[in-house]
Amino acid sequence: MTGSTLFEQILDPANRANPYPLYAELRKIPVSRQEDGTYVVSTHAELARLISDPRISSDDLPDPQKFRWTGHPITDLLVRPVRAEIRKRHRPFIFRDPPDHDRLRGQVMRCFTPQRVRGMREKTQRITDDLIAKMAGKTRIDLVDDFSYPLPVTVICELLGVPPEDEAQFHGWATQLATALEPNQRGDEETQAKNEVCFNEIADYIQGLIKEKRKNPQEDILSDLATDTDGMNDFDLIATAVLLLVAGHETTVNLITNGMLTLLRFPEHLERLRAEPETAPRLIEELLRYEPPVHYRTRLALADIPVAGITIPKDAPVILLLAAANRDPLRFSDPDRFDPDRPDNRHLGFGGGLHYCVGAPLARIEAEVALVSLVRRLKGLSLTENPPPYRPGASLRGPCHLRLALEEVAEG
Amino acid sequence: MTTSPERIVIAGASLAGLAAAHGLRERGFAGRLTLIGDEPHLPYDRPPLSKQVLRGLYSADTTLPRHPDLEAEFRLGLPATRLDPEERFVELGDGSRLPYDRLLIATGTRARPWPKPEEAALDGLYTLRGRDDAQRLGQRLQAKPRRVVLVGGGFIGFEVASTCRDLDIPVTLLVRDATPLAAALGAHLGGLIGEVAREKGVDLRLASEIERMEAEGGRLTAVTLKDGERIETDCLVAAIGTLRNVEWLDGSGLAADAKGLRCDAFCRALRRDGSVVRGVFAAGDVARWPNPHDDDALVAVEHWGNARAQAETAAGNMLAGDASAMRRHDHLPDFWSQQFGLTIKLVGLTDGADAFAVRHGSLEERRLVAVFGKEGRTVAAASIDSARWLPAYKAAIRERAPFPPIEEALDQPRLRVQEP
């Protein structure tokens, strides 16, 4: 890939297994302009500053491109343009700014209470125990398929109130819609066309679910949102539900998989977690620094913003490279060392500012329960492929499979 | 003075004193470390006193965390009474002397007492500064007084008023000025807080002062205001400011007066002639230092954040040897207040501000970021329930950005620059 920019190299799947040397290269210029006019922010001080800068907008999704003509006038002239307009106006709050963002997020947070999330710890443990029990007798597992994927998906379905038997349907939808986070994919016509179809399908599904929840409310977040008399309109409700569902599918899987991968690469930390499970919280924060599930987020500059000796011009796309800032030696001493005892670990693994990950408390619980249980019960674990194969995304970065050999599954 | 110190004394065992002690140990100071406190308590945190402690939430024990390896000696319950900077010792209330190689003066402030001593002695009259004060007043509030009269239009007065309303106690708040909190927040934000207080049931009286108090058998029964109105009350809280604890420095030659103890940019205490006192440093509420964000105008900042930051700087400088290795104290003053469910935060100093503008949100929503300008520069920013935007404005203040800073940002109303 000679001649390509550093950021293009980062997007190249060939570099997915170890993008960190490229990040180190990129950090030499804290805010660097790419050929296409995008600005990549890769250092901690600059990123921490820009992520809380009110001139940086999250409303950066490209407008839908012109539709390809289907030949059906009602579809082409009415249905699709109307649906496109609705999608544009009722984007999920991850792609919106205050005051709308704050209102929608606030309504979600009202349902996502500490008490409710706390209740998920026990359920997460139960699901974890079930998944580990299924590994009994096996000597080979794929951690992704056998554990890291089904755990968060089951948890988010339970929390939202989505019937687990429907899960198979939106596995594909979630993966497709997550391309909205990949700047090299979301702009192209084919991805947009796929996303349109996909969103319409998932929206129809959610709409049916909302109707059901209103008739027969349950103890779950979707019921709460759907019956909140002071709540959001149905378009925002659908977009929000889709967001929570997709985010619950696509991120925690990476955190857990990266966690086991890292522990197997540094067995002294695996042994320590086994012996001292109370050290899990700090280990998970270090994991969020060292191998974060989301490597970057995109933004848009609303004004000329002077930073690090240059000016990001108005309307420029901005890429906040969280995973590079997490390895910034100016902020973290010996940054490429995995060190759970690191003091003052102000990592950006969950982002920051107004858009700090909504699901962070849940992700922490899931990662803690999962990693503590896995190292306690799976004996004689080893990697059979290092590095493992990765999923294509450069932002939502994680292994698509993590094939492990194991000797024994201990009793729960 | 390049010999490394063997014995460090810290006069003042509160937030600044403890932060300095931690700072010294973190920087490798292994010698003898003594903290002197006039209260019998280990260092404790004050901000919760006017809020959760009075309200009876959680524990009343706000003792600050101390590192297990701090290895400091605490001389508690005895004030420092004299400093001899030539012989280098501090004398305590019992006449004992503590010699030092380095001394940090962090004696802070005390509540300004009610000016009429015969009224100040009445049962039912309270001030609020220390944890013993908070315990006494808290017990009184738990016993549901008929009505609390609060005197003082500062943050403590409003926070206590908020706590009283949380406890469903009738409260009258007497503010001498025509606008509450105007000195710190300006008329717009101060007016907003006043409005919120009234909505929450506070009987807020502006431009109002007490003429005299009535008592029966030594117990407060009523107050009469200057306008002649009589208010029956069995509990009055005087939140009328603070006095700096500098009297013990009389005769030491140090430049200490009611405005504080003067020090240089490196937190070194100064004599009246402006010369540096060898080995003596100052930090926290008592220190009066040149503020680089305000053209080195002298300022004493009575805020939690400054106490910690200045103590850190002073600790580093106490071990630095000579001035070339010292760091200047360039903390940008900041503070917070919680009242009536709102969080107010301020960075910078609003003194002398000549312009004010709301940058995000609005006064009507009671969710906003506002900025203060002085001679075309941005000097302060305040947030109400919008703390996450504040770091951007803090950076603008540090950089002395033109006023108003940060234009064309999201969620900004049409710009209206007003008088503060």
Next chain:
Amino acid sequence: MKVVVDLNRCQAYAQCLYAAPGHFALHGKEALVYDPAPDESARGEIERAVHACPVRAITAVSDAPDETGAAR
């Protein structure tokens, strides 16, 4: 234990509420109140809160064995 939160630094990310719900709470949108002296038995939860805070505003230290409860 003894706990103190730097409320200048706190931006109400509320992660401590999830980690230790009995010891941290928001009164209003951003006003954090917390238990300054939780029982040693809460140590696990308090440490989760310390580590989860995105701005690292929480300091918590266990009491020395000889002074537990002495400060009251």
